[in-house]
Amino acid sequence: MTLHRVTRFAFALGLLACPAIARAQAFGLNEIGSCALARGFATTGAPCDDASSIYWNPGAIPKTKGLTALAGVAAISLGGGFTQDTTLKSYDLDVSTEWVPHLFANYRTSGSLAYGLGVYVPYGLTSQWRDDFPGRFAALKASLHTIYVQPNISYALNDDWSVGLGPVFGFSSVELVQSVDLSQQKTPAGPTFGQLGIPKRTEFARATLKGNTTALGVNLGIHGRINTSWEVGARFLSSMYFKYDDADATFQQIPTGLVLAANNPIGAPGGTPVDALLAPQFASGGALTAQKVKTRIMHPAQIQFGVGYNGFQNTTVSVDYAWVGWQSFKELPVDFQGGATDKLLFENYNNTSALRLGVEHRYTGGAAIRAGVAATASAAPDVTVTPLLPEQDRAYGSIGGRYPINKTLAVDGAFSHIFTPGRRGRIDERTSPAQTADQLNSGAYSLHANIFSISLRASL
Numbered sequence: 001m002t003l004h005r006v007t008r009f010a011f012a013l014g015l016l017a018c019p020a021i022a023r024a025q026a027f028g029l030n031e032i033g034s035c036a037l038a039r040g041f042a043t044t045g046a047p048c049d050d051a052s053s054i055y056w057n058p059g060a061i062p063k064t065k066g067l068t069a070l071a072g073v074a075a076i077s078l079g080g081g082f083t084q085d086t087t088l089k090s091y092d093l094d095v096s097t098e099w100v101p102h103l104f105a106n107y108r109t110s111g112s113l114a115y116g117l118g119v120y121v122p123y124g125l126t127s128q129w130r131d132d133f134p135g136r137f138a139a140l141k142a143s144l145h146t147i148y149v150q151p152n153i154s155y156a157l158n159d160d161w162s163v164g165l166g167p168v169f170g171f172s173s174v175e176l177v178q179s180v181d182l183s184q185q186k187t188p189a190g191p192t193f194g195q196l197g198i199p200k201r202t203e204f205a206r207a208t209l210k211g212n213t214t215a216l217g218v219n220l221g222i223h224g225r226i227n228t229s230w231e232v233g234a235r236f237l238s239s240m241y242f243k244y245d246d247a248d249a250t251f252q253q254i255p256t257g258l259v260l261a262a263n264n265p266i267g268a269p270g271g272t273p274v275d276a277l278l279a280p281q282f283a284s285g286g287a288l289t290a291q292k293v294k295t296r297i298m299h300p301a302q303i304q305f306g307v308g309y310n311g312f313q314n315t316t317v318s319v320d321y322a323w324v325g326w327q328s329f330k331e332l333p334v335d336f337q338g339g340a341t342d343k344l345l346f347e348n349y350n351n352t353s354a355l356r357l358g359v360e361h362r363y364t365g366g367a368a369i370r371a372g373v374a375a376t377a378s379a380a381p382d383v384t385v386t387p388l389l390p391e392q393d394r395a396y397g398s399i400g401g402r403y404p405i406n407k408t409l410a411v412d413g414a415f416s417h418i419f420t421p422g423r424r425g426r427i428d429e430r431t432s433p434a435q436t437a438d439q440l441n442s443g444a445y446s447l448h449a450n451i452f453s454i455s456l457r458a459s460l
Contacts, residue, residue: 027123027124027125027144027389028122028123028300028302028324029100029121029122029123029124029125030122031074031076031100031416031451031453032052032055032056032074032102032120032121032122033048033050033052033055033056033070033072033102033104033412033453033455034072034074034400034412034413034414034453034454034455035048035049035050035052035360035370035400035402035412035414035455036048036052036056037074037372037398037400037414037416037451037453038358038360038370038371038372038398038399038400038401038412038413038414038415038416038453039318039358039359039360039370039371039372039398039400040356040357040358040371040372040373040374040396040398041056041320041322041354041356041358041372041374041396042306042318042319042320042356042357042358042372042374043056043057043306043318043320043358044056044057044221044233044234044235044304044305044306044320045057045223045231045232045233045234045305045306045307045308045318045319045320046231046233046306046307046308046309046310046316046317046318046358047060047223047233049063050068050070050104050412050455050457051068051069051070051104051105051106051116051118051457052070052102052104052118052455053106054104054106054116054117054118054150054152054166054219055104055118055120055122055148055150055219056235056304057164057221057222057223057233057234057235058150058152058154058164058165058166058219058220058221058235059154059162059163059164059165059220059221059222059223059233059235060154060162060164060221060223060233061108061112061114061154061155061156061162061164061223062106062108062114064108064459065108065109065110066107066108066459066460067105067106067107067458067459067460068105068106068107068457068458068459068460069104069105069106069457069458069460070102070103070104070105070455070456070457070458071101071102071103071104071455071456072101072102072412072453072454072455072456073099073100073101073102073453073454074099074100074102074451074452074453075097075098075099075100075451075452075453076097076098076099076100076125076449076450076451077097077449077450077451077452078093078095078098078125078447078448078449079092079093079447079448079449080092080093080390080445080446080447080448081093081445081446082133082135082387082390082425082427082443082444082445082446083443083444083446084134084427084442084443085442085443085444086442091129091130091132091133091134091135092130093127093128093129094128094129094130095126095127095128096126096128098125098126100121100124100125101119101121102118102119102120102121102455103118103119103120104116104117104118104119104120105117106152112155112156112157113153113154113155113156114153114154114155114164115151115152115153116151116152116153116154116166117149117150117151117152118148118149118150118152118166119147119148119149119150120147120148120150121145121146121147121148122146122148122237122299122302123144123146123172123299124143124144124145124146125143125144125145126141126142126143126144127139127141127142127143127387127388127389128140128141128142129141129387133387134201134427135386135387135427135428136178136179136203136387137178137179137180137181137201137203137427137428137429138178138386138387138388138427138428138429139176139177139178139386139387139388140177140178140179140206141175141176141177142174142175142176142177142388143173143174143175143176144172144173144174145172145173146170146171146172146173146242146299147170147171147172148168148169148170148217149168149169149170149171150166150167150168150169150219151166151167152164152165152166152219153165153166160224160225160226161222161223161224161225162222162223162224163220163221163222163223164220164221164222165218165219165220165221166218166219166220167216167217167218168216168217168218168219168237168238168240169214169216170214170215170216170217170240170242170299171212171214172212172213172214172215172242172244172297172299173210173211173212174209174210174211174212174244174247174297175208175209175210176207176208176209177206177207177208178206178207178208178209179203179205179206179207179254180203180204180205180206180207180251181200181201181202181203181204182198182202182203182204182256182274182278183198183199183200183201183202185204187265187266187277188266189265189266189267191265191266193274195265196260196264196265196266197261198258198274202256202258203254203256204253204254204256204274204275204278205251205252205253205254205278205282205288206251206252206254207249207250207251207252207288208249208250208251208252209247209248209249209250209293210247210248211244211246211247211248211293212244213242213243213244213245213246214242215240215241215242215243215299216240217237217238217239217240217299218237218238219235219236219237219238220235220236221233221234221235221236222234222235228310229309229310229311230307230308230309230310230311231307231308231310232305232306232307232308233305233306233308234303234304234305234306235302235303235304235305236301236302236303237301237302237303238301239298239299239300239301239325239328240298240299241296241297241298241299242296242297242298242299243294243295243296244293244294244295244296244297245294246292246294247292247293247294247295248290248292248293249290249291249292249293249336250290251282251288251289251290252282253275253278253279253282253288255275256274256275257275258273258274258275259271259272259273259274260272260274260277291336291337292336292337293334293335293336293337294334294335294337295333295334295335296333297329298328298329300324300325300326300327300328300329301324301325301328302322302323302324302325303322303323303324304320304321304322304323305320305321306318306319306320306321306356307319314361314362314363315359315360315361315362316359316360317357317358317359318356318357318358318359318360319355319356319357319358320355320356320357320358321353321354321355321356322353322354322356322376323351323352323353323354324351324352324354324379325351326349326350326351326352326379327349327350327351328349329347329349329379330346330347330348330349331346331347331348346384346430346432346433347380347384348381348383348384348433349379349380349381349384350377350378350379350380350381351379352376352377352378352379353376353377354374354375354376354377355374355375355376356372356373356374357372357373357374358370358371358372358398359371359372365404366402366404366410367401367402367403367404368401368402369399369400369401370398370399370400370401370402370414371398371399371400372396372397372398372399373395373396373397373398374395374396374398375393375394375395375396376393376394376395376396377393378391378392378393378394378423379391381437382423382424382437382441383426383430383435383436383437383440383441384430385423385424385425385426385437385441385445386425386426386427387427390423390425390445390446390447391423392420392421392422392423392445392447393420393421394418394419394420394447395418395419395420396416396417396418396419397416397417397419398414398415398416398417399414399415399416400412400413400414400415400453401413401414402457407459408458408459408460409456409457409458410456410457411454411455411456411457412453412454412455412456412457413452413453413454413455414451414452414453414454415450415451415452415453416450416451416453417448417449417450417451418447418448418449418450418451419448420446420447420448422444422445422446422447423444423445424437424441424443424444424445425441425443425444425445426440426441426442427442427443428440428442
């Protein structure tokens with residue numbers, strides 16, 4: 001029996017959409033440092049006084065000489081679901097709390113140089129639904145974890161201006177778990193099982209894909225003080241092209257318990273178990289045996305610039321603008337190495353912009369309180385709001401602060417809530433770029449998140 005191409009392409013959609021699983025613009029993450037989170041990520045023109053500037057502005061040289069280090073984690077709790085138009089039934093996301101670490105160290109010499117190292121997670125997280133979700137044929141679980149490691153060097157051009165850059169080494173892994181629909185598969189006689197009366201979204205297989213790879217990029221920035229009250233900065237993080245050339249695809253048969261009726265179009269005896277007809281596809285030589293697959297995912301470029309105002313006593317107000325080149329996530333190829341036909345998938349993401357506003361007030365002794373807001377546009381068009389990411393416009397509201405433990409150590413904390421308006425989306429695959437949102441979207445997605453972050457800062 002030859003299965004329909006939908007089965008063999010099942011991983012294609014999932015793998016390519018797998019990056020779209022995070023809680024920031026498309027699959028981007030901003031939760032890098034508790035100070036930055038508390039200030040609404042407005043930290044490029046007025047960097048936080050810690051080593052996280054290696055990411056937020058690699059050109060910002062540390063204020064004090066010697067070694068500064070920052071280590072911490074952000075806990076992201078995601079909630080949301082999908083309400084189907086035809087049944088009005090709601091299906092909840094089933095995502096565990098994700099823990100996103102960050103680690104930075106920066107050393108300023110007695111001269112004009114500073115050397116640093118940053119380890120952070122700018123893209124990733126996980127999307128997961130329960131087994132009864134009708135969109136599980138697009139994705140039951142999808143996971144992307146990308147870690148950037150960035151050595152950095154910054155140089156003070158004079159007392160007011162500095163520049164810096166660092167190569168970025170990216171390490172990325174993906175995992176997808178996806179159901180396969182029996183109704184779309186062809187029988188030996190030609191008709192699909194759907195034409196034999198098998199209902200749509202009858203699960204007969206569960207597919208899992210895992211892969212990892214590396215890529216190279218660069219992060220660079222500039223920072224300067226115009227006068228005692230105003231400072232400015234800008235940074236550029238390059239795109240990184242991740243090629244998953246050795247991913248593994250495996251398939252598990254899921255019993256349906258169905259039997260064929262008498263006088264069926266394929267000529268099998270009445271009462272023949274459908275599962276027995278499908279079993280050879282999971283055996284050696286079948287279409288659903290383990291195989292390799294190749295694909296490519298572009299992590300887009302980022303540009304951010306901002307200004308900071310220090311004219312209020314012990315207070316900094318900062319405003320940033322951020323741009324992300326999500327248009328690179330447009331058409332993505334998948335090449336199966338086990339005989340399955342290649343696939344080209346359509347995502348058609350748009351470039352996005354974000355506005356960020358933060359404020360920090362410092363007290364005698366080193367304590368500080370912070371607050372921030374941010375608003376960002378959705379990267380996905382109306383036709384690409386899917387179970388992997390119910391992408392929509394969002395706003396952040398953040399608070400936090402710093403508490404000094406002693407002269408060497410201080411702890412930073414932050415809380416942020418993500419607000420979204422909800423958005424219509426689809427649970428079925430897009431098989432042609434000509435298909436529209438009106439043709440495919442079949443319900444409404446909701447999405448929200450709470451983020452807690454804590455960091456330990458050390459100065460030596």
